[in-house]
Amino acid sequence: MYRLRRWAPGFLLILPSLIALGIFVYGFLGRNVQVSLSNWRGLAPRYDYVGFDNYTRLAHDTRFTGDVKNVIVFTVIFVGGALIAGFLLALLLERGVKAEGFFRGVFLFPMAISFIATAVIWRWLMSNASGAQETGLNKLFREAGLGFLANDWFKSNTVFAMAAVALAAGWALVGYIMALFLAGIRGVSDDLREAARVDGASEPKVFWYVVGPMLWPVVMAAIVILAHISLKTFDLIYAMDPKSRKIETPALYMWFTTFDGFFFSRGAAIATLLVLGIAVVIVPYIWYSMRSERRK
Amino acid sequence: MTTTATPPPPASVAAPATGPEPADGPVRIRSPWAGYTTTARYIILFALVCVFLLPVYVLLITAFKDLAQVSPSRMWEWPDSLSLDTYRAVWPKLQDGLRNSLAMAIPAALISSFLGAANGFVLSKWRFPGADIVFPLILFGMFIPYQAILIPMRQTISDLHLLGGLNGLILAHVIYGLPITTLIFRSYFTGISDELIDAAQVDGAGMIRTFLFVALPIAVPAFAVSVIWQFTSAWNDFLFGLVLTNPDHWPVTVALNNVAGGQVVPYHEAMAAALLASIPTLLVYILMGRFFMRGLMAGALKG
Numbered sequence: 001m002y003r004l005r006r007w008a009p010g011f012l013l014i015l016p017s018l019i020a021l022g023i024f025v026y027g028f029l030g031r032n033v034q035v036s037l038s039n040w041r042g043l044a045p046r047y048d049y050v051g052f053d054n055y056t057r058l059a060h061d062t063r064f065t066g067d068v069k070n071v072i073v074f075t076v077i078f079v080g081g082a083l084i085a086g087f088l089l090a091l092l093l094e095r096g097v098k099a100e101g102f103f104r105g106v107f108l109f110p111m112a113i114s115f116i117a118t119a120v121i122w123r124w125l126m127s128n129a130s131g132a133q134e135t136g137l138n139k140l141f142r143e144a145g146l147g148f149l150a151n152d153w154f155k156s157n158t159v160f161a162m163a164a165v166a167l168a169a170g171w172a173l174v175g176y177i178m179a180l181f182l183a184g185i186r187g188v189s190d191d192l193r194e195a196a197r198v199d200g201a202s203e204p205k206v207f208w209y210v211v212g213p214m215l216w217p218v219v220m221a222a223i224v225i226l227a228h229i230s231l232k233t234f235d236l237i238y239a240m241d242p243k244s245r246k247i248e249t250p251a252l253y254m255w256f257t258t259f260d261g262f263f264f265s266r267g268a269a270i271a272t273l274l275v276l277g278i279a280v281v282i283v284p285y286i287w288y289s290m291r292s293e294r295r296k
Numbered sequence: 297m298t299t300t301a302t303p304p305p306p307a308s309v310a311a312p313a314t315g316p317e318p319a320d321g322p323v324r325i326r327s328p329w330a331g332y333t334t335t336a337r338y339i340i341l342f343a344l345v346c347v348f349l350l351p352v353y354v355l356l357i358t359a360f361k362d363l364a365q366v367s368p369s370r371m372w373e374w375p376d377s378l379s380l381d382t383y384r385a386v387w388p389k390l391q392d393g394l395r396n397s398l399a400m401a402i403p404a405a406l407i408s409s410f411l412g413a414a415n416g417f418v419l420s421k422w423r424f425p426g427a428d429i430v431f432p433l434i435l436f437g438m439f440i441p442y443q444a445i446l447i448p449m450r451q452t453i454s455d456l457h458l459l460g461g462l463n464g465l466i467l468a469h470v471i472y473g474l475p476i477t478t479l480i481f482r483s484y485f486t487g488i489s490d491e492l493i494d495a496a497q498v499d500g501a502g503m504i505r506t507f508l509f510v511a512l513p514i515a516v517p518a519f520a521v522s523v524i525w526q527f528t529s530a531w532n533d534f535l536f537g538l539v540l541t542n543p544d545h546w547p548v549t550v551a552l553n554n555v556a557g558g559q560v561v562p563y564h565e566a567m568a569a570a571l572l573a574s575i576p577t578l579l580v581y582i583l584m585g586r587f588f589m590r591g592l593m594a595g596a597l598k599g
Contacts (some may be wrong), residue, residue, distance in 0.1 A: 009502065013418050021474055025437040027448070105585060115532065116534050118568050121570055122351065127368070134369060179410075179592060185594070232441035235535060235549070237535075251443055258490060261503060271444040275444045278440070287432070290431070
């Protein structure tokens, strides 16, 4: 009885939040799955169970399979690129440079800007207009005598279209990855490094053999964060070129089929697949984080 | 783990090439190339700064050019004269959006942070059986793709007669902000010693009083992190605004996309609009970057 009186007030205080999240996260996820198994098409909700029809049809929908290809290409380029670039930035700053705060501030500030504003700026920078209308980076390349670099950016017909989107997304997020690595590198105790130095290891070796192995948790965190962003990113692509299939991903298809086409059950099926894709990386990550916290 | 300040710079800062090694410092094997690598590092860093600021350069010079000089082909040219004409053209299209975003993001950030403080307090200092199971379940809400709750949420908000206005949008931002605010405060309170809480209890304070008068006042830094983070997220959100509001209540991101979204929009107006819509979050970042950083680190679970 004493124990109950001890913890009950805390539980009551947190209860409203738990109920709200229970409904808005888990209840809605469940309802979304239910919609994905129905034939709801049109404005009036319908929940007639039709099994996995929406999913099997998606599997044969070339628009959807194309979108999946796009998002895979995007994820690989965006995650890989941001990871490498963020790590290199952290390396440049790691040993302590003058005005480090300034450099960090510059690399991080795009995080504070909305994806919509980012897309508006980059859409113009990556314009593929030619002749008198030529502008943006293509124009800059031409004036710098690097005209051969001019290209169609996100209007390319190849995987390069997705790479152009990844460039804008990378501009927005690479500073974040840099900050994660920087914190990780500096979390390695100086004693450990000093011990290696006393043993005669050169600085690159100290980094490679002492600091490097301790950065795996940071790499994991960065991959998880970047990968889940790349799967759910909507606004960046929507504001850049909303009707282009070249850079459409399932997150956009979900939007168009649901709120433009009123094909709610298909939109819900796409969204359910997105959740599954994200849960595959997120659930082990949360589990791992909680476990290592308990060990401390 | 997450609310600690940015780590201090390492003790051993690479000395400039000309500076002599301090005699009593640790014996360091200095590469003869050290001077060159330091110089190279600064050159690379400055080059990268230029690349990162390239979009800002375009944004700033374009938005202040007079109308005679704005043409996409002259994007990179320095303005002949400064003019605010473009802003005058864009301001009427964005001012409602800016006002809506302020009226939405501020209460959303405050309410979400306050609830997050209560949750974080309970989950770290007033634990109940099963708290270790509840917390990861809360955290998962941070990562879900919002597409997967959009259809039921729109319906629910509509059933509550909140669709179209700002209150529905605020409600959505408050609830989906709870995971990260809870995380921020839980980490913060975990770092506070139990003695303070125990002392309050010995003095006969109940949980609510302990929370309000002991825990909350010392959590001001965490509150700053949380409010700033939530304000930025709510301000920069697009999807919820698109689904939950009518044109009268569009947040600034939706308004911006409408002003600057089409290819027919004059590009100087697009740039000026993007700049205007970003000013509040940029100000927050410039003035309170330290707190913004900590919010970022909290989002990574393990900073």
